[in-house]
Amino acid sequence: MVDEAPVLELRGITKRFPGVVANDHVDFDLRRGEVHALLGENGAGKSTLVNVLYGLYHPDEGSILVKGEPIRLHSPKDAIKHGIGMVHQHFMLIPVMTVAENIVLATEPTQGGVLLDYRAANKRVAELSSSFNFAIDPGARVESISVGQQQRVEILKALYRHADILILDEPTAVLTPQEARELFAILKTLTSQGMSVIFITHKLNEVLELADRITVLRRGNRIDTVDRQGATEQGLARMMVGRDVLLRVDKGAPSVAEPLLSIDDLHVIDERGLEAVRGVSFEVRSGEIVGLAGVDGNGQSELIDAISGLQRVSSGTVKLGGRDVTGVNPSSILDLGLGHIPEDRQLRGLVLEFSLAENLALHDFDKPPDSRWGWLFPRQLVRRARDLLKRYDVRGGGPQTRAAALSGGNQQKVVLAREIGRGPSVLIAAQPTRGLDVGAIEFVHRQLVEARDNGKAVLLVSLELDEILSLSDRVLVVYEGRIVAEHGPDVGEEQLGIEMTGGGREVAA
Amino acid sequence: MTELSGEPPDLTGETPEAPEPTPEGTVPSVAARLAFYQRAGGVITPLLTALVAFLIGGLVVYATTGKNPVSTYKAIFKGSGLSWLSPVSVHWHTFYPNAVKWTGWNTGNLTALNLQQTLIVVTPLILTGLAVAFAFRCGLFNIGGNGQYTVGAITAVQFGVWFSGLPGPLHVIIAMAAATLAGAAWAGIAGLLKATTGAHEVITTIMLNWIALWIGSYLVGFNGPMQDKREISAPVTKSIAPSAHLHVFWGNPLLQGLHIGFFIALGALVVYWILLNRTTLGYEVRAVGFNAEAARYGGISVARNYFLAMAISGAFAGLAGAIDLLGWEFNLDLISVQTVQIGFIGIAVALLGRNSAIGIFFSALLFGALLNGTSSRNLDPSIFKPELAGNLTRIIQGLVVLFVGADLLILYLWQARKKVRLLQRKAEQA
Numbered sequence: 001m002v003d004e005a006p007v008l009e010l011r012g013i014t015k016r017f018p019g020v021v022a023n024d025h026v027d028f029d030l031r032r033g034e035v036h037a038l039l040g041e042n043g044a045g046k047s048t049l050v051n052v053l054y055g056l057y058h059p060d061e062g063s064i065l066v067k068g069e070p071i072r073l074h075s076p077k078d079a080i081k082h083g084i085g086m087v088h089q090h091f092m093l094i095p096v097m098t099v100a101e102n103i104v105l106a107t108e109p110t111q112g113g114v115l116l117d118y119r120a121a122n123k124r125v126a127e128l129s130s131s132f133n134f135a136i137d138p139g140a141r142v143e144s145i146s147v148g149q150q151q152r153v154e155i156l157k158a159l160y161r162h163a164d165i166l167i168l169d170e171p172t173a174v175l176t177p178q179e180a181r182e183l184f185a186i187l188k189t190l191t192s193q194g195m196s197v198i199f200i201t202h203k204l205n206e207v208l209e210l211a212d213r214i215t216v217l218r219r220g221n222r223i224d225t226v227d228r229q230g231a232t233e234q235g236l237a238r239m240m241v242g243r244d245v246l247l248r249v250d251k252g253a254p255s256v257a258e259p260l261l262s263i264d265d266l267h268v269i270d271e272r273g274l275e276a277v278r279g280v281s282f283e284v285r286s287g288e289i290v291g292l293a294g295v296d297g298n299g300q301s302e303l304i305d306a307i308s309g310l311q312r313v314s315s316g317t318v319k320l321g322g323r324d325v326t327g328v329n330p331s332s333i334l335d336l337g338l339g340h341i342p343e344d345r346q347l348r349g350l351v352l353e354f355s356l357a358e359n360l361a362l363h364d365f366d367k368p369p370d371s372r373w374g375w376l377f378p379r380q381l382v383r384r385a386r387d388l389l390k391r392y393d394v395r396g397g398g399p400q401t402r403a404a405a406l407s408g409g410n411q412q413k414v415v416l417a418r419e420i421g422r423g424p425s426v427l428i429a430a431q432p433t434r435g436l437d438v439g440a441i442e443f444v445h446r447q448l449v450e451a452r453d454n455g456k457a458v459l460l461v462s463l464e465l466d467e468i469l470s471l472s473d474r475v476l477v478v479y480e481g482r483i484v485a486e487h488g489p490d491v492g493e494e495q496l497g498i499e500m501t502g503g504g505r506e507v508a509a
Numbered sequence: 510m511t512e513l514s515g516e517p518p519d520l521t522g523e524t525p526e527a528p529e530p531t532p533e534g535t536v537p538s539v540a541a542r543l544a545f546y547q548r549a550g551g552v553i554t555p556l557l558t559a560l561v562a563f564l565i566g567g568l569v570v571y572a573t574t575g576k577n578p579v580s581t582y583k584a585i586f587k588g589s590g591l592s593w594l595s596p597v598s599v600h601w602h603t604f605y606p607n608a609v610k611w612t613g614w615n616t617g618n619l620t621a622l623n624l625q626q627t628l629i630v631v632t633p634l635i636l637t638g639l640a641v642a643f644a645f646r647c648g649l650f651n652i653g654g655n656g657q658y659t660v661g662a663i664t665a666v667q668f669g670v671w672f673s674g675l676p677g678p679l680h681v682i683i684a685m686a687a688a689t690l691a692g693a694a695w696a697g698i699a700g701l702l703k704a705t706t707g708a709h710e711v712i713t714t715i716m717l718n719w720i721a722l723w724i725g726s727y728l729v730g731f732n733g734p735m736q737d738k739r740e741i742s743a744p745v746t747k748s749i750a751p752s753a754h755l756h757v758f759w760g761n762p763l764l765q766g767l768h769i770g771f772f773i774a775l776g777a778l779v780v781y782w783i784l785l786n787r788t789t790l791g792y793e794v795r796a797v798g799f800n801a802e803a804a805r806y807g808g809i810s811v812a813r814n815y816f817l818a819m820a821i822s823g824a825f826a827g828l829a830g831a832i833d834l835l836g837w838e839f840n841l842d843l844i845s846v847q848t849v850q851i852g853f854i855g856i857a858v859a860l861l862g863r864n865s866a867i868g869i870f871f872s873a874l875l876f877g878a879l880l881n882g883t884s885s886r887n888l889d890p891s892i893f894k895p896e897l898a899g900n901l902t903r904i905i906q907g908l909v910v911l912f913v914g915a916d917l918l919i920l921y922l923w924q925a926r927k928k929v930r931l932l933q934r935k936a937e938q939a
Contacts, residue, residue, distance in 0.1 A: 331808025353799040362807035
C-alpha cells in the first residue's frame with residue numbers, strides 16, 4: 001500500500017524569524033498513501049514547517065518538490081492548486097451556513113455564471129461524502145453539527161478541491177476519544193485510496209497508533225525520521241525533549257482529610273442567559289486531586305468562575321474551608337485560601353505587558369508588605385519575585401522582565417508560583433498544561449501532586465483525559481452543566497469518553 | 510515577535526513557534542539589533558513622527574505660498590521664543606551676573622516675551638495631554654478633554670469672582686480645587702456610564718463636550734447668569750478678583766508674563782508618574798488598561814477603575830481650565846467657550862508623547878511652540894500668509910495623530926530592509 005516514490009519532498013527548508021530560526025535546514029518527505037506524523041514540542045517548528053508547505057510562509061532557503069517537480073508556493077491558493085489541503089486546528093467554517101455551502105465556498109458551482117446552484121452543490125458534496133463514508137448531511141448548518149463532524153467538513157473541503165496531500169494540525173486536540181477514533185478510521189480510508197496525510201501532534205500514543213512514519217523536530221531541527229515499527233513512547237519523548245522524561249506521574253496514595261471545598265446544588269447562568277451549571281454538588285477534600293472530565297463548553301468554565309467569585313451564582317452555595325463564600329467578591333475569596341490557575345494564562349493568568357514582579361503581585365499588591373495606605377513598594381515586589389522565580393525554576397527572565405517575553409512553559413510556571421506560592425488551601429487548576437511541552441507538563445504535574453501531598457484540596461479541570469487519569473484520585477464527569485458520573489482513579493478512558501458525550505446519563509450519580 | 514515580523518497572520522490561531530535563538534551565526538546580531546531598535550523606538554518613533562509631520566507641513570507651505578518652508582519654520586521658531594534658550598552665551602550674564610552685567614529676566618526682550626507666551630500655552634497642553642494619557646493607561650480614550658477643560662474654566666471663573674475677600678494663596682487654591690473637582694465630576698459621568706452600562710467613553714465624552722459647550726454658552730452668553738451685566742455689548746463674565754490671580758514670576762504681569770501655573774503643570778507630570786508607578790491605584794489602572802480580564806481575575810474591580818481613571822483624567826483637564834483662567838485670561842467670553850481647542854490638542858500631545866510624563870512634556874512644548882510661533886502677532890507677512898499661520902499648526906497636529914501609526918510603518922520598512930538584504934545575499938551566492 002505504501003509505495004516508495006515521495007509525493008512531496010521538502011529539502012533543506014530554513015525559515016528565520018527575527019531572532020530565531022524556526023526551521024533549520026529541515027528535510028521531510030511524504031510517500032503516497034502514508035500517514036506521516038510530525039512530532040515535536042511547542043516551538044519545535046512544526047507549525048512553521050507546514051505553514052511553509054501551505055504557502056503561508058516563504059522559506060528563506062530550501063526547496064519544495066511535489067511529485068518530483070520543484071514548485072514555488074506564494075499563497076495557500078498555489079498549495080491548493082498542487083493538491084495540498086490543510087485542516088487547521090481552529091476550523092475555518094462559517095457557522096450559519098450549511099455544510100455544502102461551506103465546502104463549495106469560493107469555488108461555487110453556478111447557474112449561468114451568476115446564481116449559486118445549490119442543488120448541484122449539495123449533490124456533489126453528498127457524493128464526495130459518501131465515497132469516503134463520511135456520513136454528513138450536506139444541508140445541515142455547521143453550527144448545529146458536532147465538533148467531530150465539523151472537522152470532517154474541513155477534510156471534505158480539502159477533498160473537494162482535489163487535495164491528495166492532507167495536512168492536519170493537532171486534529172485531536174478538540175475531539176473526544178471516540179471522535180478521535182472515528183477520525184483515525186477516516187484517515188485510514190483516505191490513505192487506502194492513495195491520499196497522503198501529514199499529521200501534526202505532540203501526543204505520543206496517537207503517533208504510535210496511526211502513523212506509518214514519524215519525523216521528530218526539536219528547536220527547528222529535524223532530529224530523526226523513524227518507522228512506527230520499533231518506535232516507543234519513551235524513545236520518541238527522548239527525541240522530542242532531548243533528555244529522559246518521566247511520562248507517568250509518580251505519586252503515592254492520597255491521605256484524605258476534611259473537605260475544604262464544598263459545592264452544593266450550584267446553578268449558574270452564563271453570559272448568554274443560558275443555564276450553564278445546573279445543580280452541581282461535590283466536595284474536594286484535603287489531600288486529594290479531584291479531576292473534572294468533560295468536553296469543552298459543558299459548564300466547566302462557569303463552574304470555576306462561580307467558585308472564584310468571577311461569575312454570579314444564581315442559586316446554591318460554595319463553601320471554602322467550611323465558610324460560605326457564595327456571592328463574595330473575587331479578591332476576598334482569593335484571600336480566604338483559593339488558588340486559581342486559570343484556563344488561559346495569556347488572557348487571564350498574566351498581564352503580559354507587566355513585569356514578572358508585577359504579575360506575581362497580582363493578588364497581593366494592595367496589602368502589606370507590597371503596599372501600605374495605597375503606596376506601592378516596587379522593591380518589595382522585586383524581592384518576592386526573585387525568591388519565587390528561583391523556587392519555581394522560571395527561566396528566561398528576571399523580576400523586571402516582561403511576562404510576554406517568556407515561553408509558554410515559563411509563563412505557566414509564573415502563574416503556578418503565584419497561585420501555589422500564596423499557600424492556598426484549595427487549588428483550582430484549569431487546563432494547567434494546555435499548550436505546554438513535555439518537560440513543562442512534567443513540572444506542572446509534579447507541582448500539583450506536591451500541593452496535594454501538602455494537604456491542599458486540588459480540583460483539576462482538564463480536557464485531556466490522559467491528564468485527568470494520571471493525576472486524579474477521584475474523577476467526576478461533567479456533561480451539559482451536570483455531574484453525570486463519579487469514578488475512582490482506575491476508570492477506563494472509553495467509559496469516560498462515553499459519559500462525557502452524554503452516553504452515561506442513565507447511570508448518573 | 511509575531512506582530513513585529515510583518516509576516517502573514519498565522520491562520521492556525523496558535524502563536525507561531527519560536528525556538529530559542531541559536532548561540533552562533535548571524536541570527537543573534539539581527540536579534541540584538543532589533544532589540545536595540547525596539548528600546549530606542551520609544552524615542553525614535555515619536556521623533557520620526559514629528560519629523561514626517563513637519564516635512565509634509567513644509568510641503569503645504571511651499572504649495573500654498575511658494576515660500577521656502579525652512580524660512581517659515583525659522584520664523585515660527587523665532588516666534589516661539591525658544592531661541593531664548595539656544596544662544597546660551599548671550600544669556601551667560603543671566604546666570605553669572607559678574608561676567609558682564611546683570612540684565613535680569615529681561616521682559617523688554619521680545620524673545621523672552623515670546624518664550625513666556627509659549628510656556629503659557631504649554632502649561633494647559635501638558636495638563637490636557639495628561640488627561641488623555643491617564644485614561645489611556647486604563648484602556649480608555651478620553652476625547653472629552655475639551656469639555657472637562659471648559660467646565661474647569663467656568664468653575665474657576667465663578668470661584669474667582671466669589672470669595673474676593675480671601676487672602677491670595679487661599680483664594681487661588683479654593684478656585685483651583687473647585688475647578689479640578691468639577692473637571693473630575695464631568696469626566697466621571699463618562700466613567701460611571703462606562704462602569705455601569707458599558708457605554709463607550711468615546712461617545713459619551715464627545716457628547717459631554719457639546720453639553721459643556723452649550724451650558725457654558727448659556728452661562729456666559731447675553732443675559733446668562735454669569736454674564737457681567739455692566740457689559741452690554743459683550744457676552745463675557747466678570748473678571749476674577751486680583752486675589753485669585755496666579756503669581757507672575759517671569760516678565761511683566763501687565764504684559765501677560767509667565768505665571769506659576771507652569772510649575773503646577775510640571776508638578777502634575779510628577780504626580781502622574783508617581784500615581785501610575787508608585788501607588789496601588791496606578792497598578793490597578795495599568796493592569797486594567799493592559800488586560801482587563803486578567804485584572805478582574807486578579808481581584809481588581811474593573812468598573813471602579815474605569816470610573817476613577819476617567820475622574821482623574823478630568824481632574825487634570827479641569828485644572829488646565831483653572832490655570833488658564835487664573836493665570837492670564839481672568840474672565841471667560843462666549844467666543845473662547847465656543848472655540849477652545851486645548852483639549853483636542855491634548856490628544857495629539859498624549860499620542861506623540863507616548864503617554865509618558867517626559868514625552869508629554871516635550872510634545873506639549875512642541876505644540877505650544879507651534880501655536881505661539883504661528884500666532885499672527887509673531888508673523889512677518891513677507892514670510893508667510895497670515896491665513897496659513899494658525900492652520901499650519903492644525904495641519905501638523907492632524908498629521909501627528911495620523912502618523913502615530915508610524916510604529917507599524919517603520920517596523921514594516923525595517924522588515925523589508927531585512928528581506929532585501931537576504932535577497933542580496935542569495936544573489937551573491939548564486
